[in-house]
Amino acid sequence: MAAKKSTVITAVVGVAIACGAAAFFLLSGPRPATGGAGAPPSSASTVDSSATSTSPEAHEVAEALARLATDPDSLVASSSRSQVGTRAREAVPPGTTVTVHEKSWARDGVGGGAVLVDIAAPGATPVTYNAVVVREADGWKVVATMPLVDPVPTGPTS
Amino acid sequence: MTRRRRLSPVVLATLVAALLVPVARGHAQAADPAAFGCGGVSLALPLSTDPDTNPDGSPVAITRDRRGEYVPVIMVHGWTGTSTHDSRSGAFSKRIDLSTNQVGTIEPSRSLIGQLQRVPGAAVFTFDYHDHSASWVTDEHLGPALGEAIDCLYRATGEKVIVVAHSMGGLVTREALAGKGTGDVDRVDEVSTVITFGTPETGSLIAMLAANALDVSSLVNSQMAVLRTMLAHCGGQASRKLETGGLCDLLPAEARAADSEAGRALRYGSPQLATLPPFPKKVAVDALAGDIVLTVPKIGWFALPWETENVPIGDGVVTADSAVHNATTSTKASCSYQMSPVRGAADALGLQFRVVATNDAARNPLEFRAVPCFHGNLMRTIQLTNEATGMVDEDIAGRRRTEVVTVVPVDHAVNPKPDYEVRQGGGAIDCGASRSYPSAAAVGDGIVSCSPVAAAADVCWAGPDRVTLLCGIDPREKVLYRYTAQAPVSPVVAEANPTPWALDLDDGSRCRLRNGGSWSGRSDDLVGAYYCDPGTAVVLVRQEGNVAAVDRSKPMWTVLVGELDDSTASPPPVTKEVVRAYFAGSPS
Numbered sequence: 001m002a003a004k005k006s007t008v009i010t011a012v013v014g015v016a017i018a019c020g021a022a023a024f025f026l027l028s029g030p031r032p033a034t035g036g037a038g039a040p041p042s043s044a045s046t047v048d049s050s051a052t053s054t055s056p057e058a059h060e061v062a063e064a065l066a067r068l069a070t071d072p073d074s075l076v077a078s079s080s081r082s083q084v085g086t087r088a089r090e091a092v093p094p095g096t097t098v099t100v101h102e103k104s105w106a107r108d109g110v111g112g113g114a115v116l117v118d119i120a121a122p123g124a125t126p127v128t129y130n131a132v133v134v135r136e137a138d139g140w141k142v143v144a145t146m147p148l149v150d151p152v153p154t155g156p157t158s
Numbered sequence: 159m160t161r162r163r164r165l166s167p168v169v170l171a172t173l174v175a176a177l178l179v180p181v182a183r184g185h186a187q188a189a190d191p192a193a194f195g196c197g198g199v200s201l202a203l204p205l206s207t208d209p210d211t212n213p214d215g216s217p218v219a220i221t222r223d224r225r226g227e228y229v230p231v232i233m234v235h236g237w238t239g240t241s242t243h244d245s246r247s248g249a250f251s252k253r254i255d256l257s258t259n260q261v262g263t264i265e266p267s268r269s270l271i272g273q274l275q276r277v278p279g280a281a282v283f284t285f286d287y288h289d290h291s292a293s294w295v296t297d298e299h300l301g302p303a304l305g306e307a308i309d310c311l312y313r314a315t316g317e318k319v320i321v322v323a324h325s326m327g328g329l330v331t332r333e334a335l336a337g338k339g340t341g342d343v344d345r346v347d348e349v350s351t352v353i354t355f356g357t358p359e360t361g362s363l364i365a366m367l368a369a370n371a372l373d374v375s376s377l378v379n380s381q382m383a384v385l386r387t388m389l390a391h392c393g394g395q396a397s398r399k400l401e402t403g404g405l406c407d408l409l410p411a412e413a414r415a416a417d418s419e420a421g422r423a424l425r426y427g428s429p430q431l432a433t434l435p436p437f438p439k440k441v442a443v444d445a446l447a448g449d450i451v452l453t454v455p456k457i458g459w460f461a462l463p464w465e466t467e468n469v470p471i472g473d474g475v476v477t478a479d480s481a482v483h484n485a486t487t488s489t490k491a492s493c494s495y496q497m498s499p500v501r502g503a504a505d506a507l508g509l510q511f512r513v514v515a516t517n518d519a520a521r522n523p524l525e526f527r528a529v530p531c532f533h534g535n536l537m538r539t540i541q542l543t544n545e546a547t548g549m550v551d552e553d554i555a556g557r558r559r560t561e562v563v564t565v566v567p568v569d570h571a572v573n574p575k576p577d578y579e580v581r582q583g584g585g586a587i588d589c590g591a592s593r594s595y596p597s598a599a600a601v602g603d604g605i606v607s608c609s610p611v612a613a614a615a616d617v618c619w620a621g622p623d624r625v626t627l628l629c630g631i632d633p634r635e636k637v638l639y640r641y642t643a644q645a646p647v648s649p650v651v652a653e654a655n656p657t658p659w660a661l662d663l664d665d666g667s668r669c670r671l672r673n674g675g676s677w678s679g680r681s682d683d684l685v686g687a688y689y690c691d692p693g694t695a696v697v698l699v700r701q702e703g704n705v706a707a708v709d710r711s712k713p714m715w716t717v718l719v720g721e722l723d724d725s726t727a728s729p730p731p732v733t734k735e736v737v738r739a740y741f742a743g744s745p746s
Contacts, residue, residue: 068460076459079379084459091460104505106390110367110413114390114507119460129460130499130507132383132390144383144464147456149498149510 045069045098058105061115061133064140068117069098077134077141095122111135112143187315191220191228191281196310198303199232199283202243202271205251210272218272223279229320229554230311231274231282234304236325236356237291237415239534241284243271248284249324249537256530256538258491270537273547274322279554283311287330292418294430295326301333308348309340318350320553322546324537325476326420328357329434336435346438351553353444353546355536358476359483361426364409368416369425378426380469381477384452387499388474389413391509405474408534412475436484444549445485446542448473448531453496475533489545493531559713560736564601564743565633565659572621574628574638583629583639587615589647594620596650599659599671602744603651609674613641616673617659617742620647632670633659633740658708661688661697661717662738669697669717678722684731686722695719698731708736715739 045066054062068075072088084091092098099118107113112134120126129145192201204210209217222228235241239249246252246269254273255266274280285307290299308319321331331352339345358365363381366374367389374382392406415421423430437443451470458464472478482488495511502508530539537543567578574580589608597607597617608615608627618629624646628638661669669688677686680698687707688697698718699707709716720731 072460077379079374079382080459083376083379083464084462087462088459091458091462093461101505104507106507107393108367108386108389108413109393109410110386110389110416112367112386112390113393114387116501116505116507121461124461128501130387132386134386142459143386144380144457145460146383146387146454146497146499148501149455150500 046100054102054105057107058102058115061105061113061140062100062102065100065115065117065131065133065142066098068092068119068142069096075140075142077143078136079134080141080143092119093121096120097126116148117145187228191230191283194230194281194311194314196283196307196314198307199285199311200242202233202275202282202284204272204275205243205245208246210268210275212276213267218268218275220275220281221278223554223558225279225558227279227317227557228281228315229279229317229557230315231280231320231322231550232285232304232307232311233271233282234285234321234323234327234330235288235291236323236327237418237420238288238411239291239324240288241286241327242288243269243282243284249534250284250322252538254538254540254543256528256535257540258493258530259541264540270322270543270546273543274550277547277551277554279557280320280550281315283307285327291326292415292420294419294423295330295333295434296430300330302337304330305334305337305339305345308334308345312343312348313340317557319348320350320550321352322355322550323352323357324355325357325533326424328352328354328359332434332437335438335441346440349441351442351444351549352437353446353549354481354485355446355542355546356448356473356476356481356533357445358424358480359445359485360480361428361431362416362421362424362476362480363472364412364475365416365421365424366426367413368421376464377469380454380457380464380466381471383457384454384469384471384497385409385413385474387497387507388509391507405529405532408532409474412533442487442553443485444545445482445488446536446545447476447478447481447488447490448533448536448539449478449490449492450474450529450531451492451494453494455496455498473531473533473536474529489542491531491536491539491541493529556713558735560710560715561738562741563633563738564741565630566602566743566745567630567636567638568619568628568745570745572619572626572628578636578638580628580638580640583615583641584613585642586644587613587618587627587641589618589620589627589643589645591645592648594648594650596652597659597742598653598657599740599742600650600652600744601656601741604649604744605652605742606647606650608641608643613639614673615639615641616671619744624648630659630742633742634668655706656741657706658736658739659742660740661708661736663690663717663719664735664737667691667693667695667719667734672696678724680720680722680724680728681726682728684718684720684728688717690719695721708739 072092076084076088097120101116104116114130114132117129117131128148131145132143133140134143204218233241233250235249242248243251250270253266253269255264257264271282274282285304287300295301311319323331337345392410451468453468456463478490498510500508500510528535567575587608589606594606597605599617606618608618614631615629618627620627625643627641659671667690669690671688683701684698685701686696687699698720715736716733718731719734
């Protein structure tokens, strides 16, 4: 009984630490992608709008992209439909944690823009993507993504 | 048999056309191109401050071509640009300072306009529709206005116009060439060459962004994603250097212009593009294009990668395929980069570019370095401006043609014309006992070739008595020599392919058709065909094959000139242009 109680306490503390760590990373801005995350119990999404105030449009984009965790197919841009087909769920598997960095939103000036999105799929290394989005008649959609890379060291090729 | 054939219709037509050339070019041009008096265009004068310079450092100057003529060259800018050449801000006025090849350096000493002004004969004019550049090409200030300027310059100079256009300027030119022209000359016949820099012949990539197209190919989708990323990055920059020619200086303005009347017309498949006539086949179109290929690692839709990571974006505004569509000739400036998104300051999107190919120059194309292959920088890219300059030079130089002079020194009764002096020749000459042969230089009937060589009687007109002959030695001289034939001359007709009696070469040499005699040889298979004065060089012809001494394959005829040295290693011959060629004609 004592052992069982100890296990529960340990689990609760572990979850609390994990949540704290996650909150720290979400709020702390730039960070390297880290791996080894275990599968969360269910899909989750977070909108990171901390640190600076963002525009209503940025918030709207972030809110829309938060649906990636639950309904990615609804976020496929019409121009990308032939390439994605019905595989949106493969691109963002169930159980994925999605974090949209609202303050990274940048308009392209022609009806769209780009925003950074963290995707932590179950059992996979978390990846931060540059998501290219456009506004369509029924809301913001994702045209394409490009994973972020480590900055190129300053030198002759940068 | 062939010696007695009549002149073929083709040869006759060629000769007649050649004879007509001086008449067609008899148009008297104004002393100064500024006096052509054509509205809608401005003569681009060499910049007085910060001038374009020649390799020796001297300022460029406008000069006539070797015929003494000016050829109008009209510069037509694109969407948001200007053509006016009064500073370095015009689309064609910036210095040529970019190269797709990072090996070596460029000494930027002149602009495209300055470079064209160095071409002998090129009178560069600018057509500037900046205040109306958001309108479509059918606007009266665009295509129709350019057409009227072309008409006027053609009338003022008698010379076909050359058009150099950037971006939508090429479409303005297409619209202009669809016009009727003035008088009895179609406008298409008033223009010889069109050179385009990044003209969206089938539409503009960036114009598609504003359309927010719903149904595009996977390639176009990738292209638009890349462009949107670049635009988003540029828009997110709090501060950036302006007027560097970096993509962030140029791309946003192009994107904003895409939401204009012209921008909407420039979308692929737009009804305006569909109804715009193509360039007429009679006009040579040299299309110059930027060809940027971005490698974007793992581009896709989150965990689904696209099939290819290489995204060609043309010059960033117009794809290379669109820019060279239906062109007569084309040249692409190629640049390859790897585009990688990074996390920038304040959690913003950042982009980094790495050079993919070793011969690409720009390394920070978004911000601080101009990209040679980008739409707005094509006229700063040496590979493309050299091509354009070469085309203009070739076009103007190609207008030079050999003047053909047919000398007819006698009348129908074979009396010498009044301005000719007749001198007594030697004794009786042999013009054929049973039949006579036509002079090789004759383009008319009744002109015979006689011997001996010493008499130089290979161009002779037989009188009515068939024994009295008037022979010419030099077609440039008003002198004839009277001879008597040993036997009556029989009627002759000219050869099908006559050889010029004499040639004036571009170095001032005056050459005369060989009329026999013993000449020295050479170590190669060339023998003498014409002797020239001054000097000892002669016009040469190959012994092998049926090759004429005068190459008439181009409007400006050429010959090979060299020494007869009897050596075992004769110096190679040099090619000379034939300024004037003389033939012997009969009274008409």
